[in-house]
Amino acid sequence: MKKYRTHTCGELNKSHKDKEISLSGWINKKRDHGNLLFVDLRDNYGITQCVIDKSNELFKEIEKLSLETVIQVTGLVIERSDKTINENISTGEIEVKIYNIYILGKTKELPMPVFSDQEYAEEIRLKYRFLDLRRKKIHQNIILRSKVISFIRNEMQNLGFLEFQTPILTSSSPEGARDFLVPSRLNPGKFYALPQAPQQFKQLIMVSGFDKYFQIAPCFRDEDARADRSPGEFYQLDLEMSFVNQEDIFDIIETLFLKLFKKFSNKKILHEKFPRISYEDAMLRYGSDKPDLRNPLQISDITNIFTRDDVKFEIFKKLVKSGSIVRALVTKNTSEKPRSFFDGIDKWAKDQGSSGLAYFSLEKGDSINAKGPIGKFFSEDALLEIMTQTNANIGDTIFLSCGKKDEVEQILSIARDKIAEELNLIDNETFSFCWIVDYPMFEIDETTKKIKFSHNPFSMPQGEINKLDLSDPLKIKAYQYDIVCNGIELSSGAIRNHIPELMYNLFKIAGYSKNDVDSKFSGMINALSYGAPPHGGIAPGIDRIVMLLANEKNIREVTMFPMNQNAQDLMMNAPSEISEDQLKELNLNIKKKK
């Protein structure tokens, strides 16, 4: 007989009837009837009801044990009577008659209950994460995460990918997020950076001839947190392939994702062939490059309507004349909604910092007319033209936003979410994937007004490599792509630029000299000069995939030991001060903040 247990708490059933067994676990719950006591014993695998009555001399002792005490129980498996079977637990057809117990681990009074479905303040959960993690839902989430990662690893290996580790201590890179820095003892005054992603390494692996690489890679970025973004660190399924184009990457990812999401969720996948939407289109139709395609609402540009003489909405006309645009969001069959609905949306939009959303609904009496505060400004002809341009019909409502392009995009994007939620248009039982493609290579930096890389500087521009026209940089598109699912950006990737001369030219546009490139990306540019294969890859975020599968809105619900919003680990007390000796050894002085 094993020392601590013969079975687990999720294991016993009628077939073990009359066996003498031993279980170890936590006291999940007690139900004390005075002369009869039920103890629910819990371990990783399940819960088993144990029972003892006053005929056993241990009765008084067990009665006194606090919840979450760790005990070992020896006893007899008894079949429950029909009336007392508990169908909610796997061991519900039996119970264990306690012969003896051993206390393995005592507990102080609990700072938070384990047996409860209540929500608790984040602070207490993170400080006592080991207790929090005993709770059913998050315990299952973490197990799901483990299984997802195993599955991915297995699939990737089957697809012929090799798993490699890349350095954690590497060099700081000028592009991208803020780096986490680590001082070097042996090189005073110099710093390592933790990798924001193994970007350069994975390209070097391709140049090294390994053909297909993957890794469940830790990534470190010193940026502020969000609900779906851990401060500090997160994990990516990082992968890279040689001799591939964009289509080859899409094939691999679609195959993997379909298998993965079908295995770990019962939700319906809306499009098994992921739709592809150009960045430009996404910004026009959804106002965002991470659209939730479960949401049927779409946006159209109707700026031209406001140059017509039979449209009298002077405020918008004046704005359009001075360069503003007008876009319309159409909701189907909403003309009968109460006035309060529309005004509520308008007020909400103003609360978001926009100038609000004008609206009217389309009606047909003798002729087509527009109902609502601004309806009277539109002629029937103008309304017909709007209906053509926006695919709207009688009975629909048109919400209008007028302003600068990025402002209009922004407010209509969140209005799209907001209105869909109010109208209950989103089917929460589906996953809707899409690819966002054709990202621009460059964009204008709003603060400096200079041209900069809009995403990854190592991406390959689209078109024939030898005939590329670099004269109008803002028109250059890149082989750069994102996967979006239900409005969440899961990953971005690219076909890489493996031609050094081309890379110098592109960096030149963004203001980097050849020397800059040689010094800042020496490893990469050097490697590309010695026979680099065409290659590309992508890096889906593991945490966000698990979030979707676990149906969680917060990344901490799928992270075992997360930090709080201020990037502190409340359980381990990180970050913490270090000793004078340590500072000295690293040649560092701390400037005291006033």
Add this chain to the structure above:
RNA sequence: GGGGGUGUAGCUCAGUUGGUUAGAGCACCUGCCUGUCACGCAGGGGGCCGAGGGUUCGAGUCCCUUCACUCCCGCCA
């Protein structure tokens, strides 16, 4: 860096126009209870009402400052 929300018992929360001794459920302690599975019943301990200042005869409640947590913007190729 900026904006919103929250902060009352170990935990989750209620607390009216400012008005006596600040409440409930769970947890904890005591007693009763042999078929519960959110067991039930009776009783008990437990509060710097996040902190500091102000207004007032009187502040959990109103005002100012500040701190913590959280959500969002900026940021995250």
